[in-house]
Amino acid sequence: MTETSSNSVQTTLASGRLSDRPDARREQAAVRRRQASTLVLMYGVLISIATVLLGTFLFALLASVKEDPLEQPFRFWFAQINPVNWAGAWEQGREGSGNAWWGGFSPGGEVTFHLTYAAPVGEELAAPAIEIPRRRPGTGMAAAVYTDFAVDYASDLDIRREDGPLYEFTNKDGVTEQWQQATWHVRFRYEGEGPRIERVPFSSQAPRSQTLIDATLPPTRMERRGRVASWENVTPGVLGYVFNNYRRVFKESVDLNTGDSLFMSWFQNSLLISLGRVALTLVLATTGGYALARLKFPGQRAVFFTMLVSMMIPIQVTFISNYLVIREINLLNTPWAVIIVLVVSAQVLIMKQFFESVPREIEEAALMDGAGYWTTFYKVILPMSKPALITITIMAFQGAWNDFFWPLVLINSPPSAFALPVGLLSLRNAYGGAGDWSLILAGAFMSTVPVLILFMVFQRYIVDNPIASGSKE
């Protein structure tokens, strides 16, 4: 506090309540303003950081459910997140297969799809040409997997017209015109027996003078400069509509020899690799850290120094020698190759520091009670090390789960043996290098789930400083 303000406070106290004085009130107001502005600044910074960090996450999530994740400009409001369309998808799925969640087209299904076209008064409002095309879903493997087409089972196609009222339409030049509208109710059935078809593609072609203004579900895309409205699936079911890309990840990426989902294989491989690495890391970090912290043995400093140096060597320097060793012991193309290629110096260091902060008296008490080194370590020290162990577990799991380099180098055949990050890369298809980004994004998003769960469950342990926790007396 400055001398002036100190005097002021003393004077104020002598003369009565602080807020009674006009200059004191001004000063209080100024303090409040400063506090408020500091608060605004602080929250502004925090919100900015959160926006940057979570914004990309939100973008990825939204893009992963879009039909065209590369659309420009990026829209935050689109068909898949519109509840009106959920209701339409629910109804269409129910009509097509009796399954309002995942939709489809099954024997007995009867689907009605509504299309409303409009045109200026005076123009002819012609019936659109409706087609259920023989369109195979997706690309690549999907084309080999899906062999049943809705067009082969849809029959009794019936189109009924219903005229609507005139309405006023303001064009882009600001001119208001009278427009006429008509709705076409398109109905088709699945008669007889047959397989459940997952999708019913649909297209409607109308003269350019007509505009599609409404439909049971918005078209997947408008083609031929507005002449053709095209739907990938008019019986999607609500989950099939919103999470179509996610379903595709499972269904369109399969091992052609076994028919198993490649994505599930990659997921299991990554899980095995991550759990294996976590287990190995915990064993090495705890035993190594404890030995360096508590045991006295010749060359201890050299071991510690070597460990520090090993942290500074990039993996690219040692990868050829590691690769050759793994090839010689016949572990290539197995998850074990990726599990054993790990450097745990940092984790050993963390555990060493942690164990050094544990009072020796605790171990001495255990030794006095007759416990050996191993019993002391296993039954006394390790239970106390929970925060540090959980931190290391999370770090190791996240590192292994997201590891790209080693799985790429060590596992290259067959595709079902890939780890998840490498598998996701392989979801790119081969049209001049263009990727199926819907599939990649949905797959990538699903790959974040295990790490997210791990963080959510154990986040409070990460906030805790393990060393600080362990050093409490």
Add this chain to the structure above:
Amino acid sequence: MTIKTTFMTAAIALAATPTLANDVVRISGWGGDNIVVVNSLINEVLDDDLKAAGITVEYEPVEGDFAQILTNALSAGTAPDAFYVDSFWAYPIFESGKIDPVPADNQDVADALLPALNQAFTYEGQLMGIAKDFNTLAVQYDMDIFDDAGVDYPDMDDDWHDFRTKLQQVQAELDDVYGICVVPDYARFAAFALATGWQPINDQGHTVLDDRFREAFEFYVTLPDENAGVLATDLGQGWTGGCFGNGDTAVAMEGAWMIGFLRDQAPNKYYSTVGIPKHPETGDRGNLVFTVAWGVAADSDVKDSAHKVVELLTSEKAQQWVLESGLALPSREALADNDFFNGDSTAAITSRVVFEGASDGQVEPFQFGEYGGEWKAIVDEALSAALLKERSIDEAIAHAQEQFDRLTGR
């Protein structure tokens, strides 16, 4: 007949029966439409032939960076028995000795292929792979866009100026459409550069960026400035086909792979295909041949069976089916007269134009020998620098020439 005689007769009959290999052959290639092609060939078209040969084929398509994965697998000794070899990166694979040359038994298959394709897979006088199909560049154009703009469709007689004028007219007439997406990629630019008569690597083994190269370079990189095109990246795309599929451009300059791409991404597109525009003075078209062969791993334990599988996969029966499915262009010369090419479907027209592109004008294989991707990267960098205005045309070419001088010698 005594029992002894019966046994002897049976034994002689068994010995005379050709033995089946009973081998499992792993084959691999990249994804996309190839998966349907190979999967159908193995399980439908060639099923009986494979059974007769006693061979079980395990197909492992890779939907990623195939060259990288194959290189790793070859290094590890875990490569499939037979696999795709792209002419672009074939040289280092051949040089490594990891490919088993085509045996004399398969020579008749090789002799039936287009000679230019065999040339792409010949290393030190030995044929290292049997070309399975090929592609060239052509111009795909959106008929709705040209109709709406009131501009004549591109045609086989167009030269560079006609082509650019039509694109400019489309761009002027329609607010939401560009002429063509321009990409800094030699694999597209070469269609113009080669038409001038310029040679990528001359008889002395050097690359010289002469006036002919400059003429094509200037034409190509100024397409956006001349209101005839746009940079693909400005539309969030990386290739001309992506822009075309979205309806953002009037034309694309791609190969027959566009058929499959558009069938999936823009199934109702009303388009057709013509040849690459001609150079106004030479009257020639330029083009690249992209080709892929089946190679057999030198380390394979079932080399003979793998060669047999390759022979079947490139047989006339297999290629006839592939062609008539509209999935790929055959590498066999005899199939040039196939009726499929005379059809009027978009796939047939595109296939015909692309097939004819291999022998129309100045055509080079898409490969750069020992220099590989390093050679291409120099031209790509120059195109990128000029398109992004980081360097003037002359500066970009001069810089590229300096790099070529270091790479290929003066």
